[in-house]
Amino acid sequence: SQIRHYKWEVEYMFWAPNCNENIVMGINGQFPGPTIRANAGDSVVVELTNKLHTEGVVIHWHGILQRGTPWADGTASISQCAINPGETFFYNFTVDNPGTFFYHGHLGMQRSAGLYGSLIVDPPQGKKEPFHYDGEINLLLSDWWHQSIHKQEVGLSSKPIRWIGEPQTILLNGRGQFDCSIAAKYDSNLEPCKLKGSESCAPYIFHVSPKKTYRIRIASTTALAALNFAIGNHQLLVVEADGNYVQPFYTSDIDIYSGESYSVLITTDQNPSENYWVSVGTRARHPNTPPGLTLLNYLPNSVSKLPTSPPPQTPAWDDFDRSKNFTYRITAAMGSPKPPVKFNRRIFLLNTQNVINGYVKWAINDVSLALPPTPYLGAMKYNLLHAFDQNPPPEVFPEDYDIDTPPTNEKTRIGNGVYQFKIGEVVDVILQNANMMKENLSETHPWHLHGHDFWVLGYGDGKFSAEEESSLNLKNPPLRNTVVIFPYGWTAIRFVADNPGVWAFHCHIEPHLHMGMGVVFAEGVEKVGRIPTKALACGGTAKSLINNPKNP
Template sequence: MLLITCIFIFLITIPTAAIKRHYTWEVTYEYKSLDCYKKLAVAINGMTLGPTISAVQGDTIAVDVINNLLMENVAIHWHGIRQRGTPWSDGTDGVTQCAIMPGEKYTYTFEVDRVGTYMYHSHYGMQREGGLYGMINVSVPGVTEPFKYDADHGIILSDWYHHLAYDQSTALSSIPFQWIGEPQSLLINGKGNYNCSGLTPGICNSTNPQCSPSTLTNFWTCSIFFKNFITTHKHGSQRRLRIYVAIFNYLPNHFLQPPPTNPPIGPIWNDTNSQLNQSLTIKARKGFIITPPRKPDRIIVLPNAQNTINGYLRRSLNNVSHTLPTTPYLIALKQNMSDVFDPSPPPEDYNSTNFDIYTVANNTNAISSTSIYKLQFNSIVDIILQNANSMMRNVLGYGEGKFNLLRDVEKYNLVDPIMKNTVALHPYGWVTLRFQADNLGVWLFHCHIEAHFFLGMLVVFESNVEKVGDIPKINYGCGKNQSHGLAIVFINL
């Protein structure tokens, strides 16, 4: 699932001292009509989209997650939060924690140490497709905007499938393979508008107050007097609205012949030039520039592809389709469990001579593996992602075509690159990420298109796990670690 976050920082009342913010969330399944079509959705305290967490840089967030789903586990990932000193709160099932079983509670505790707009979402199976996601807004302590405004509006755009995550995962895991297709709707803050014509009102009702036609908010931006106007209209209301509009016509436009307003035709999906140029125009803002190290200690090249393994269609990075173990990596490494995952190192390069990005490769040598990349602590790592004929940290460079190590490194931006936690990998293109492995723990790195992640398009990095502090006992509840951390009590009768 592709989620795009539009950033509008919330700045209301800003305390200067960091505090601890405590939340209690109950996760349930509820019937929702988010786009007017009724289906089961995952809700937090009855809400889909989930509640927004608003905090100040330096605050500690504690979230008690109670899983009241009857037959399904839960894990919540705090996307973009670095989890320094709290890797067990990263919320990635099979990597940092055992998922929360039905009826159980798990407390995520972490510090929000960087200003920005982030998101949280489920990281269990394809559960995020069911609507378990929301926003995190972190503002600057003691700093106010240089101008005043009436309100801020945070926006999350997301796709929405009418088929349940169970249906989608079954289709993706079938022989023959069944692609899930395009989403039926696009939601804005958990609301959309599906065409209900031809469907019974009990299934799809365009007047349902849960979906967007019931309450339509129009944002009008007018340059006259630099004033913004917001108009809200509820369908079915008997109130008569009086709308006054002032229109100024400037020469040489004729008052009977207004200028055309037809929108321009956008580029097609594989027009890499337009996408590349857009990415290259984004630079780090002055005052927020973090100069990257000049040279890497290690380079890992990860071309992505579509493979068939034992008859099943899979997605892979460098011909390896990753499978998560039943025992989380963090627990297995901390407890020195040698038989949980494949100890052999995954490949770091590929045969670029025979790799054609413009054709579908016949990767008969692809494998499924649980192996991980072990990074030396504080080392500088370059990750080069190479895309082929597919739809779709410090970002040093974007490029078109096949990456060339000798030629394309000269294109890197080492002056003012941007810091990102999600990056677009354009069709037939490449992107280079550079980071310092200075965060203790085990970290998941994956495609954020939900179906691609489910099909194995991911890798796992580990750095200095032996230095990680004591892991909460509740994490020892799945796979081969169920016996660890359990107290055995003998009672004499």
């Protein structure tokens, strides 16, 4: 195994992701940030310097388990203190599993500001993937707003709330268009884009040769949008989800929620004299964003040769049956690790939208998460009782809660307590969706767990009940790090709390997390070794350790 060393500087820069110039958070002058590529078992060292003028920064390595290095998880207020302007932090961790991952900011809404990039892990040197392909295409998806993140943050915490609205543009590898379409020739209502191909907003073309098999790695780090990916005339063979192999299946398109990743195989067996559309549309919310587009370019055709038919149509945004059908098809590849048959503990997490003192928030079992200034990892290791609420949040919600009506907000509060697990405990979480503040409205939320993969045991409509127990899949549930809850539905997951550290579990929709939609899990913090000083140099840990040092 090797050490992969990266030296990065984070700073704002002028950039035009969708042809409109704005300030974007870049790394070493690039947007999206540089791709990390390593083999399973390698060490990755990222020497990250904060070149922002007034903002702290952290980077989370989404899908990397951080076994033994919980302080490197890159979540501000949880695993570390934010890195101050001018300072450098060394992230140092092992990438255990091959797969398609990414990294992104995890402070305020800095992910939305453009702080993200790909992290690809190949099998250990000398080992092969369990499927063959001739070439690879890497696709990182995101969504983009013209309004600055700073304004968005203020709007979300204003009274009354100012919602961010739908994104202006879907970006494919940081590139998209606004107020024009590269597929205008099929629709007289669209304005054609005048692009030469060298612009920062020119599409990232997929160049392929005919009669070959390609692996397309697709990851979504959207702030809000639930996406659907399709290629004209080409079936997709799904082989990987969130860095775990899945039982391969064919589909015409995939749904991908924020925080998820997939690998699909395509075979370039179509008419080689044509090019084909790659289309990324939005779903699950009433859409107001045109699809992100690019071309599958069969070489040696010119990229200026547009396909004979328009881009594949994105399925109806509210065809949730179709979404469920796709999601339910995902199962673990044969030979994947199976979940423990029994759980030690099961917690139920009710997802509600609430109003607290006039502020719109999201809450889990009536608690809306507001992260404390002292990161939990250090606070727990050094037993700082005032750093966060020592009472754990509720593990259940009232049995008679009516998920079909708007919440009453009576007991909802701001909180920062922690769900603490015994090391090795087998934990089930039943995520329960419910009606929002508005009548007859419930949204889709992709929940992401740090520090673990989990088995997705099942999904269902309505409220989870004891009768569903027998429907849970213990045979071949997929291992994932992100899973969706559908409107008014439930999702059951299981994981083993065997990774000492403190771990966020949260909705991956950036504004939802910002509005409190997350919880904090912890296990075996007493087993955590040395934490770098810089991860502790803020809040209560700084105060305590400067006066009374205990850090070995």
